[in-house]
Amino acid sequence: MISLSLSAILPYLLMGARWTLLLSAIAFLGGGTGAFLLLLLRYGQPRFGAKAVHLYVEVLQGTPLLLQLFLVFFGLPLLGVEVSPLLAAGVALTLYASAFLAEIWRGCVDAIPHGQWDASGALGLKFLLQMRYVILPQALRIAVPPTVGFLTQLVKATALASIVGFEELTKAGQIVTNATFQPFVIYGLVAAIYFTMCYPLTFCARILERKLSQSR
Amino acid sequence: MGYQLDFGALSGYLGLFLHGLGVTLVLTGISAVLGIVLSIGGAATARSGPVWARTLVLAYVELIRNTPFIVQMFFIFFGLPSLGLRLTALEAAALAMTINLTAYAIEIVRAGIEAVPPGQREAGAALGIRPATVFIWVVLPQALANVYPALVSQIVMTMLESAVVSQIAVTDLTHVADLIQSRTYRAFETYFVITLVYLALAVGLRRLFALAGRRLFAGRRN
Numbered sequence: 491m492i493s494l495s496l497s498a499i500l501p502y503l504l505m506g507a508r509w510t511l512l513l514s515a516i517a518f519l520g521g522g523t524g525a526f527l528l529l530l531l532r533y534g535q536p537r538f539g540a541k542a543v544h545l546y547v548e549v550l551q552g553t554p555l556l557l558q559l560f561l562v563f564f565g566l567p568l569l570g571v572e573v574s575p576l577l578a579a580g581v582a583l584t585l586y587a588s589a590f591l592a593e594i595w596r597g598c599v600d601a602i603p604h605g606q607w608d609a610s611g612a613l614g615l616k617f618l619l620q621m622r623y624v625i626l627p628q629a630l631r632i633a634v635p636p637t638v639g640f641l642t643q644l645v646k647a648t649a650l651a652s653i654v655g656f657e658e659l660t661k662a663g664q665i666v667t668n669a670t671f672q673p674f675v676i677y678g679l680v681a682a683i684y685f686t687m688c689y690p691l692t693f694c695a696r697i698l699e700r701k702l703s704q705s706r
Numbered sequence: 707m708g709y710q711l712d713f714g715a716l717s718g719y720l721g722l723f724l725h726g727l728g729v730t731l732v733l734t735g736i737s738a739v740l741g742i743v744l745s746i747g748g749a750a751t752a753r754s755g756p757v758w759a760r761t762l763v764l765a766y767v768e769l770i771r772n773t774p775f776i777v778q779m780f781f782i783f784f785g786l787p788s789l790g791l792r793l794t795a796l797e798a799a800a801l802a803m804t805i806n807l808t809a810y811a812i813e814i815v816r817a818g819i820e821a822v823p824p825g826q827r828e829a830g831a832a833l834g835i836r837p838a839t840v841f842i843w844v845v846l847p848q849a850l851a852n853v854y855p856a857l858v859s860q861i862v863m864t865m866l867e868s869a870v871v872s873q874i875a876v877t878d879l880t881h882v883a884d885l886i887q888s889r890t891y892r893a894f895e896t897y898f899v900i901t902l903v904y905l906a907l908a909v910g911l912r913r914l915f916a917l918a919g920r921r922l923f924a925g926r927r928n
Contacts, residue, residue: 552862552908554869556880557901564893568709642772649774653873660777673784681773681781688772 494670500679506662507683513648513658516580518641521587528592533599534617543592550589556650558582563654579651587644594640598633599625635702639695642688649684659683715890716899719882726882727903729796733878734865737803741864742857744804745811750841752816763812770809776870778802783874799871799878807864814860818853819845851923858915862908869904879903 528546531539550558562585563578571577602625610624652661663680667673752763770778782805783798793801822845830840850857872881879900887896 548909549905552866552905553901554866554880554904556869556872557883557897557904560883560897561894561901564887564897568894646772646774649776650870652776653870660774660780663777663780667784672788673780674786674788677777677781677785681769681777684773684777685769689768692768692772 494666496675499666499670499676502666503659503662503676503679503683506657506659507687509656509658510645510648510660510684511687513576513579513583513651513656514641514645517583517587517644517648520580520584521591521644524584524588525591525595528588529595529599530618530621532592532596533621547589547593550586551593555582555586555647556653558586559650559654575651575654575656578654579648579656583644583647583651586647587640590640590643591637594636595629595633598629598636601632602628632702635695635698638691638698642691642695645688645691646684711895712892713895713899715892716886716896719886722882722885723879726877726879729877730865730868730879730907733796733800733803733868733871733876734861736800737807737864737868738861740804741807741811741861742815744808745815746846748808748812749815749819752812753819767809767812770806771813775802775806775867776873778806779870779874795871795874795876798874799868799876803864803868803871806867807860810860811857814853814856815849817856818849818851821852822848854915854919854923858912858919861915862911865911866904866908 528543532543533540559578559582562582563573563575566573566578566581606624606628607620610620615624648658649660651658652664655661657665659680663676667676670676748763748767751759752767755763779798779802782802783793783795786793786798826844826848827837827840830844831837835844868878869880871878872884875881883896883900887893890896
């Protein structure tokens with residue numbers, strides 16, 4: 491058993507927290523891009539695109555993230571791809587985020603009155619131009635609060651990367667706990683650091699939502 | 707030489723599998739029942755309790771909603787024994803899941819209560835019924851009917867999240883998968899099958915609750 495002071499533990503945990511943030515950023519950018527493509531697929535031609543996207547979302551939201559992570563971690567090597575924990579976690583969280591964001595953004599696009607589609611179609615705009623100039627600018631406004639809210643969920647979800655051995659905040663907590671046998675303090679600290687990362691996001695989402703509902 | 711998928715290796719583990727399935731369902735059931743009951747109390751307190759209790763409930767909700775489930779579980783299972791509270795893995799898992807679900811459900815039930823028109827409460831008061839009775843028999847049924855779908859999806863999410871309890875060696879469905887793959891060396895196949903089982907559970911639970919909801923709230927919704 492090693493005795494470590496808080497001043498030694500905290501910097502180590504914060505180093506782990508950096509990886510949590512990086513992984514969250516990767517998953518958000520990857521997932522956002524994926525969700526955008528899914529959105530185009532869903533509303534574009536041909537119509538089976540919508541069904542395929544629906545199925546994709548259903549499967550990813552209907553299965554545990556932990557098992558998605560395992561499937562990527564053990565599945566990619568079968569395809570001949572060598573996986574590091576970062577790659578596995580990055581890919582799994584990107585898929586996870588893309589499904590949730592696609593569903594959130596679908597709600598926002600559906601909230602746009604159908605007349606907007608009809609009118610822009612009547613003006614001769616093709617699908618991509620309709621999206622670009624008519625639908626998305628309006629959908630974007632209502633999409634911001636729930637997207638920021640989802641970021642909280644994503645930061646928390648990165649904790650599962652610790653299970654495949656990626657050294658983010660939760661893993662750092664486990665490592666320090668194994669050395670010091672002070673789980674109460676360490677996991678308390680880990681929780682506090684997560685809270686510090688997530689609460690501002692939750693708070694922002696709430697303010698943005700209030701602003702949006704007032705402006706209508 | 708490509709890798710040959712072999713699902714045949716998984717047969718012969720049916721007993722283990724059923725055990726894991728049972729643990730996952732029991733944990734989900736316990737946390738769902740306790741979580742909903744506790745969240746009704748929590749939501750009522752958050753709305754009309756004394757200020758200190760209100761603050762306490764809100765702090766609890768924010769704390770749980772802004773930290774990962776796995777860290778809450780580790781804190782309970784590994785951290786609490788140093789306070790003298792020693793729990794088995796199964797107890798710790800049930801406690802963590804209940805605490806987690808309660809926090810989310812409080813927010814949901816609270817929104818449901820807020821959506822009940824104030825006239826309902828006033829009408830109850832005008833009839834001379836005590837506020838607590840009005841809450842239980844007039845406001846609460848309508849509130850729960852309002853948010854039933856949200857509660858159901860929260861329960862399903864808790865069920866899916868319970869896969870994480872395998873990390874403290876609770877022998878749930880995911881832990882069974884871990885065991886099988888360590889014996890058969892067929893990791894992908896094992897996790898693939900178990901993932902499908904979770905998907906079936908999620909879809910099945912949603913269907914079941916939708917059916918129950920139609921009976922429970924017959925004629926009440928809309």
